Amino acid sequence: MTIVKGVGTPQLNPTGSLKFSGYDWRVRMIASVKGGLNNLYDPENAWTDASGALHMQIKKKSDRWSCAEIFLNRSLGYGTYSVTVRDTSHLEPAAVFSMFTFDEWATDQHFREMGVEVGGRHDSANKNNARDEIQPLYIPGNLFAFAAPSGTLTYALHWESGHATFKTFRGRSADAGGQLVSEHEFTSGIPEPGKAILRLIFFAVASDKNPMQKPSEVVVEKFEYLP
Template identity: 45%
Template sequence: MPSKPTVQITQVPAANPGGPLELDFIEGRVSGVKPGQQIVLYARSGIWWIQPFGNQPFTKIQPDSTWRNSTHLGTDYAALLVEPGFHPTAKITALPPEGNGVAAIAVSMGKSAAPIVSRVIHFSGYDWGVRNAANDRGGQSNFYDPSNAWTDKNGYLHLRMEEHDGVWTCAEVSLTRSLGYGTYIFVVQDIGHFGPSAALGLFTNDDFRPDDIRSELDIELSRWGIADNKNAQYVVQPFYIPENVSRFMAPAGVLTHMLRWESGRASFKTVRGPVTGPGAATISEHIFTSGIPTPAKETTHIGLYSYRHSTSTSEQPVEVVIEKFEFLP
């Protein structure tokens, strides 16, 4: 009679309240596995979140019966040995029991460690946390280097995307507090040098929302990999609903992008130059009244990343300058 399959966690990351900015490695081993079985990882931060990303839910078991992957930090960690065809849930309040496709479960508390201190920069009168953990923005893994974000002598924010030690790295900052309803204003220098895959996101997002609905309002500057695409859009997520997207062409030069977020209404506008008062030439504007999120724990993000970047293609470093961020209640 075959032995009952087991899964172990042999390297446990540090215990940390969790969040989108920090990653570590988790490792383990299995025994008694069958062909096609894989590992599903979860980290607990209030609820259980699948790891490392919602669109990459499985960890492969190696020929020597070990497994290894990255995980966002949490207070506890879980590894599930699952059968072929198992469909994991991205966010759950309780781990599933054995059975119904779950062959074995291992749970470990995070190990004690000194608190992780994230880098914070000051820009436009606000404190912004600098991302150093990978994410799946744009539908693929993007890696971040904190050194890719800084402010200059004018107080402008610089975000850079380039290759570091053979890895293409991006840049993102996010406010350390939530602002809620109001007007969000971003003054951005010329993006005419962007290649087809470069993407700049100016957005509000609740990273801790306990369901799979993205609570996000976006101003996105990218051609999404197609050289003759329009290079800008306003979005109320989810983007795959056609009426949730308004695309336009952003011209060369300094532009000011604005989002007015109200109950049941999101008004976007882009004007030429660094001013927003009367006389500013309007480039594009659009009002959404469907699917508007309500404030919770959302924060403002400014992120530069690559959409479907390929290491097989030569891509030049990209830098963008945000002159100013302003919030008006």
């Protein structure tokens, strides 16, 4: 469960739960501001099918868009994190999938947040629809945009002391000789693990030109972690 800070006794927010790729995950149930919108989260928007793949949806609920977010129930620390995601070229322009680290206790360290986002059009002039990033984004060099092609892709983050290397490969495994699509290494402002937990989120962003029009879904075939 997530601790809410405030005056008085800390309260625990309710969460759902699921198993995916051999790990226990919590499922977000409360709203949060993400992508410039106050997104709702519905545990029904995240589930695994008979093959073990994770489905995450954005769909209407009470005339508002409800999204999906899951997070590991423990911190894994340094290592290599990767997710294999089926084709996302069909997504609504305002729909974004992200794998990122987050430590809700580290308010003075930008929540140890870093990750990869895919979907939407962050840089339509250059057709870049994905980006690797480290918070805070106002620091030059903390964002690297790239074009994620259609088809199944594997997104990987290798996190070690002083280094965070993001790689994107075509296909279902970074270890099977898949074609490298993008690679970027950050060497400044890299957070230490602390209590950071990996999260997967599929959410709607604020967009005047291309707001959400219809439901969207991403399918994550697997998650892997190597220490």
